[in-house]
Amino acid sequence: MTKADIIEAVYDKLGGFSKREAADLVEMVFEVLKETLAKQEKVKISGFGNFVVREKKSRMGRNPQTRQPIEISARRVLTFKPSQVLKSQLNNG
């Protein structure tokens, strides 16, 4: 499933929107999610899961090819924690 499929399904299922409007709305939803996460704000979607930005400290790693030790710099990463509801839907539904 791609974003185009989601747009198509929103257009078909909901009605009342042109394809253009459906596309703009779906784009908007993902853009708002991205802007929020870029501000390091957590996003909690009930029945789906939580997107959380985590701070990682710098640590020593190794170039696996040359085996040279290198420092992996501190960074922020995005993690997704699926909700209990989503997990159970994938397993008994």
Added chain:
Amino acid sequence: MTKSDLIEVVAGKSNLTKDKAGTVVNAIFELMVDAMKEGQRIEIRNFGNFTVRNYPAYTGRNPKTGNPVKVGPKRMPFFKVGLELKNRVDGK
């Protein structure tokens, strides 16, 4: 931000009623859940991909009592962040 905050922001930006914005936002997540239930992979360009991973059964242990526990095979959703969002989150 919760789903209702998201609905409010979308309603404000699109000039839709909160009800109407809510049906759109809910539909998007419902569609994604349905796709994952079917084991489908979801690709949202510049956001990330959702995949369903299959895990075989294993014998785990109750960490409190040390008793072995059989864990059945399961399917778990997995999210891999897309390049654009990954960089934005890291302030790049």
